[in-house]
Amino acid sequence: MTQCSGAPQHPIPPVVQEAYGPADLGSMPLFGGGFINFGHWQGIDLDRPLTEHDRISSQRAMYRHVLGTLAPTEGLRAVEVGSGLGAGAAVALAECGFAHVTGVDIHPEQLKRAEQANSDLLSRRPEQLCFAHGAAEDMPFGDGEFDCLYSVEAAQHFRDLDAFARESARVLRPGGRAVIASFFVPDADPSRAARLAELLDTFATGLDVAHTVPALTTSLERSGLTGIQVASIGASVWPGWDRWLAPMWEPGTWPRNFLRAFDEGTLDYFTVTARRPTV
Template sequence: MTQRSGATQHPIPPAVQEAYGPADLSSLSLFGGGFINFGHWQGIDLDRPLTEHDRISSQQAMYRHVLDTLAPTGGLRALEVGCGLGVGAAVAIKAHGFAHVTGMDIHPQQLERAARANADLLDRRPAQLCLAHGAAEEMPFADGEFDLLYSVEAAQHFRDLGAFARETARVLRPGGRAVVASFFVPGADAAGAGQLAGMLDTFASGLDVAHTIPSVVGSLERAGLAGVRVTSIGASVWPGWDRWLARTWEPGTWPRNFLRAFDEGILDYFTVTAERPLG
């Protein structure tokens, strides 16, 4: 059995270090509520002025959407890869009945914030939540330790999808299931990556990586995971995200280009599911 221990030695990409370091993205009204995702806006009326409550609800809804794809979840052990402040892990425990959730993040400062934000869950006996320092490409867990694995809007930061896929397959038990939700290039055209760097500062700076859906699927399958399924949820993400951005960003500014990239077919938001075979 492979067992990795201790803090990860995997380097934090400089742009990720800066974005999730002292600045704390979750403190910005752009996100709010401790979450850091673009939101799942289905069911929220976008034709009226949006509120902070709408924004937080959209981010909670993203977690619920992702976790619903893993059902049944009751009584199972899960790993969240890229847990941030751990508020999504708290949603998983309180609303989806997990027996235990481990939140893993590569950024120590995020884990410090997560410990403060989730003191109630961490202090319970037995604890329902624990936090771990680790990278998606180098997870500090034993083989087959988890029933389920999920990751919400973190995979766009991963530098090595193949290593992430192999680690996912390793830490899941036989029959275990995984879901990854993030934004990717829909097709295999490498030109899309260059277009995104020209449109969106997060891709130009290296914070986000323009992974293609074929590379995501291929990495999971080569790692031995089966039943890989890809579902676009962009229609429930990008219009609402752009509507929220319109409160502070003018048309033509780079953050508004997320919707433009979606409309032009060079970026979309997906859930990708897979499972570790029983055999």
């Protein structure tokens, strides 16, 4: 495995180890194209049968949407936290003009798959792309090493938002920018976690954690990051995801309850941006 640094001190939660170890989720029709996210479906016609091309396009569009919040990015160094199979890191390098992209993931099997999937790119442009074994709460990088940090649909697995926020602030240079995109509870209502466990198996098993947006923004503020902005993008995520699932899952089955949770205000999808102060 060609890596740019270290190994995580944090153990992998067993449920995360199981979910991302034995099977390559990116090869499954549910995801496809090497991406593992719910997709950003804006601009895709949901009133016709959806194709695998639509599904892959939605996942690529999620990265484009998230990375667009960091612009301008030409010539900068970026780290993706929870880089999975590396498809998003490849998009970032190809489309955003970064000088270098580092993908970091806690799961060694995911890193092996990322190297295999991106072997051609790694061999042609080794000075511009690498993958590192590390945890979001304890990143194996030096202080101020990156201009940009982004994380797409990984924060729901992080067990310690305070530690993740501190590490994000540490590895960013002064003036560096961060964006976190994932699904969160939209408010501090203490009943939300129990409701999500009723609706969604991934919350019942503990694979996903019912983090709240207020908890995330508080953690980012405590870390010293500033200019924090929160934007809901659930309307561009959940209806398309549900429409994609419709031929495979019956109404009322748990994967289709993501839209139900969104409609009732229990869960939403957000992009959260922040900046490390220059002084």
